Amino acid sequence: MDYICRNALSLIFLVAAAIWTAAPLTAAPPQDTDKPNAHVVPTEQKDSRTIGIVLYPKFELLDVYGPAEILGNLGSRMKMVMVAQKAGPIASVQGPQVVADCSFEDCPPLDLLLVPGGFGTLSELNNAALLDWLRARASKTEIVMSVCSGSAILAKAGLLDGRRATSNKRFFQLAVDQGPKVQWVKEARWVDDGDRVTSSGVSAGIDMALHVVERLYGTKTAELLADGTEYQWHRDATKDPFARPTKSN
Amino acid sequence: MDYICRNALSLIFLVAAAIWTAAPLTAAPPQDTDKPNAHVVPTEQKDSRTIGIVLYPKFELLDVYGPAEILGNLGSRMKMVMVAQKAGPIASVQGPQVVADCSFEDCPPLDLLLVPGGFGTLSELNNAALLDWLRARASKTEIVMSVCSGSAILAKAGLLDGRRATSNKRFFQLAVDQGPKVQWVKEARWVDDGDRVTSSGVSAGIDMALHVVERLYGTKTAELLADGTEYQWHRDATKDPFARPTKSN
Numbered sequence: 001m002d003y004i005c006r007n008a009l010s011l012i013f014l015v016a017a018a019i020w021t022a023a024p025l026t027a028a029p030p031q032d033t034d035k036p037n038a039h040v041v042p043t044e045q046k047d048s049r050t051i052g053i054v055l056y057p058k059f060e061l062l063d064v065y066g067p068a069e070i071l072g073n074l075g076s077r078m079k080m081v082m083v084a085q086k087a088g089p090i091a092s093v094q095g096p097q098v099v100a101d102c103s104f105e106d107c108p109p110l111d112l113l114l115v116p117g118g119f120g121t122l123s124e125l126n127n128a129a130l131l132d133w134l135r136a137r138a139s140k141t142e143i144v145m146s147v148c149s150g151s152a153i154l155a156k157a158g159l160l161d162g163r164r165a166t167s168n169k170r171f172f173q174l175a176v177d178q179g180p181k182v183q184w185v186k187e188a189r190w191v192d193d194g195d196r197v198t199s200s201g202v203s204a205g206i207d208m209a210l211h212v213v214e215r216l217y218g219t220k221t222a223e224l225l226a227d228g229t230e231y232q233w234h235r236d237a238t239k240d241p242f243a244r245p246t247k248s249n
Numbered sequence: 250m251d252y253i254c255r256n257a258l259s260l261i262f263l264v265a266a267a268i269w270t271a272a273p274l275t276a277a278p279p280q281d282t283d284k285p286n287a288h289v290v291p292t293e294q295k296d297s298r299t300i301g302i303v304l305y306p307k308f309e310l311l312d313v314y315g316p317a318e319i320l321g322n323l324g325s326r327m328k329m330v331m332v333a334q335k336a337g338p339i340a341s342v343q344g345p346q347v348v349a350d351c352s353f354e355d356c357p358p359l360d361l362l363l364v365p366g367g368f369g370t371l372s373e374l375n376n377a378a379l380l381d382w383l384r385a386r387a388s389k390t391e392i393v394m395s396v397c398s399g400s401a402i403l404a405k406a407g408l409l410d411g412r413r414a415t416s417n418k419r420f421f422q423l424a425v426d427q428g429p430k431v432q433w434v435k436e437a438r439w440v441d442d443g444d445r446v447t448s449s450g451v452s453a454g455i456d457m458a459l460h461v462v463e464r465l466y467g468t469k470t471a472e473l474l475a476d477g478t479e480y481q482w483h484r485d486a487t488k489d490p491f492a493r494p495t496k497s498n
């Protein structure tokens with residue numbers, strides 16, 4: 001009896017799970033921005049996109065897996081590819097290793113591109129293979145994103161010249177020094193400059209990812225994803241409790 | 250000149266990074282609970298602990314990497330081991346594969362143990378190898394933690410009997426059905442019951458991890474880690490914006 005009961009409950013859960021999974025896939029067409037938001041710029045409607053998340057040795061775990069959690073829950077609307085100079089396991093700053101699905105060379109066409117930060121940023125600023133690959137891909141990509149010190153890498157590649165951008169608040173100057181032609185925003189949870197969207201440190205990447213989902217798939221979809229992950233979305237990009245003075249202040 | 254300048258800046262960054270890394274390692278002895286908090290229970294002082302984070306097919310990414318980000322930034326004070334039934338790559342619900350460092354058999358002694366949730370929970374509820382391993386390890390572990398539907402697995406293993414615990418709010422009933430002898434708390438960001446600490450859904454695991462850091466290493470250390478990841482810590486375990494009615498309400 002207990003066994004039957006458990007199996008019945010499992011079935012109910014499976015159905016509920018299917019509804020949960022399906023919900024974000026059907027709930028919100030791109031035009032459902034029922035709450036007008038100055039930060040939302042409507043973009044091209046697409047049924048499915050591919051995002052490439054760049055991995056490198058000593059990347060920051062949450063820079064990658066915060067946005068990956070949000071974007072990965074879009075189901076068939078967002079294919080996720082982990083890409084690195086070489087495919088295979090790569091160790092994060094915090095230790096855990098994750099698998100890069102493909103190398104720069106083998107990477108499929110991308111609609112979105114995300115560069116995380118982390119202590120590995122320092123070495124990557126001098127990695128010509130990464131900088132060249134980013135330059136080559138950025139022009140073919142709908143949105144290039146960064147989390148934390150990832151914007152220092154984008155700036156070094158020249159991909160933020162003339163753009164508004166932000167970065168990790170503890171090491172803001174590092175980003176500033178890589179891109180003298182960038183309009184650095186010192187107080188921002190994230191900055192949306194059209195095809196460049198950059199976030200502040202680490203967990204700010206989750207808020208940025210929800211913003212990008214809102215922009216691409218509508219407010220309701222973003223809200224469903226935030227609710228499903230029990231995440232209190234910081235919806236105002238200009239509110240930055242971690243902003244602090246930098247050298248150039 | 251530009252090259253010299255860049256190298257000088259890199260050196261400054263490296264020093265700053267070293268200070269950042271070292272800060273949480275030296276800043277806060279366990280007794281620094283300068284802000285009294287009813288939820289903080291002082292526990293044994295240890296210089297170094299090992300946490301085992303359990304991976305299984307279709308685990309939820311942020312259930313693992315939220316706490317891993319926080320605990321992983323404790324440096325030498327927290328060794329992190331990813332453990333699964335078999336060592337090697339394991340795919341998450343969202344797709345990305347991560348590497349299990351060791352199998353249940355090869356897993357070193359653990360001080361802390363964390364079980365994530367995710368759709369894979371459904372299969373794991375019937376995985377005797379996992380349930381047996383958890384039972385065997387729990388009695389030798391300082392704190393057994395879960396995130397999201399991970400508490401359903403702990404309940405099924407009988408590890409929450411007579412204890413206060415919580416779970417994901419969308420599928421709370423699944424957890425309740427696994428543990429009729431558990432005192433389920435429907436409105437909680439996390440629940441601390443001494444050697445069992447369980448969190449609500451997905452991102453609540455970050456708040457729980459910070460709480461466990463506060464309990465083990467003091468308030469200042471937890472605050473440093475939250476600040477370093479630009480995370481607005483939800484410090485009140487009883488405030489739960491995602492609580493919702495369940496069948497048994």
